[in-house]
Amino acid sequence: MFRMCTDVTAPDAKAKTNGSASIVRDADWALNRQEPESQERGPYSLASDEAILEEGRDRILDIAEKYIRHIGHRKTTVADIASDLGTSRANVYRFFPTRAAINNSVCARIVEKVTEIAFSIARTDAAASKKLVELLNILHRHSRMTLMEAKPIHELFVAAMNENWATMNAHNQRIRAILEAIIRQGLQTGEFQVEDADHATRGVITAFLPFFHPVLLEQRVQEGEDIAEAAHVQIRFIMRALGKSDWRSAEASEVMISA
CATH class of the missing domain: 1.10.357.10 (Tetracycline Repressor, domain 2)
Incomplete structure (x- = not known):
């Protein structure tokens, strides 16, 4: 029942997850940044990128904790988390290598x-x-x-x-x-x-x-x-x-x- 309520195929759910998906996309972009470009943009850019990454991690953990509190850690999957965020499992794995992590x-x-x-x-x-x-x-x-x-x-x-x-x-x-x-x-x-x-x-x-x-x-x-x-x-x-x-x-x- 809980999984059905959080189905991102519903229009309302899509609207609610736009912000989360944007955060994760921005963080994924920061992860893919090349080192020379980071150096050209200076130390303040590096600090900004780290803040984006941290925000992305926190958002993933917010969603994960929500699922764990409702259905338990053994039933919570990376697919659940990615779906709620409006992103792909691959993006979630960029921040955390495994579900155990x-x-x-x-x-x-x-x-x-x-x-x-x-x-x-x-x-x-x-x-x-x-x-x-x-x-x-x-x-x-x-x-x-x-x-x-x-x-x-x-x-x-x-x-x-x-x-x-x-x-x-x-x-x-x-x-x-x-x-x-x-x-x-x-x-x-x-x-x-x-x-x-x-x-x-x-x-x-x-x-x-x-x-x-x-x-x-x-x-x-x-x-x-x-x-x-x-x-x-x-x-x-x-x-x-x-x-x-x-x-x-x-x-x-x-x-x-x-x-």
Whole structure:
């Protein structure tokens, strides 16, 4: 049904995709530019060409994400994307060599939003304990909401984890680095009482993994567990393990997950 609604053979659909097709055509022209011509037109032309290319990539990913959210990444094809854009599959392949590369890039776009939130938490002036609890909550809440409200994206994340996609690995490394920075802050201020920040970070990730790893979280939900309460309990355990026995009376308690 969704595919029929986006059939570009309909006059209205053609009108809607004119802008997208133009963007991709312009970007394709920039890809085909010869180097000597680029040099003659100067550095500002090169910058302009790069902007056109970036806009073309973004438009392709916009359409790809729309399809993935509706029918899932396994059913979305390059032909779907090209048809919606009013261009050819060959033009889409000029930007992304495979459908897997498109899936990878869509995944990167979505998890980047989580990374940005994590960075914003780490940059605040709050106590390390509050930052840590808030970050754990964000990781859990995002995974839980994706599972419950955006199943096709959850399935994309499951594939990314199971198939070891580079973008998901990079995201996990960034989150790990943010967690470690927060724990180091807690050590420096005396909030946390652990010997090594690196080991403590590994311990926190291992302890909380079942509450944000897409596969493990889904298993717990399927088993009928009260996942919000379980996350509360696990955060209490983590904070006590870090030596924050009075965490419930600290600012950190203000950002606990709603039951």
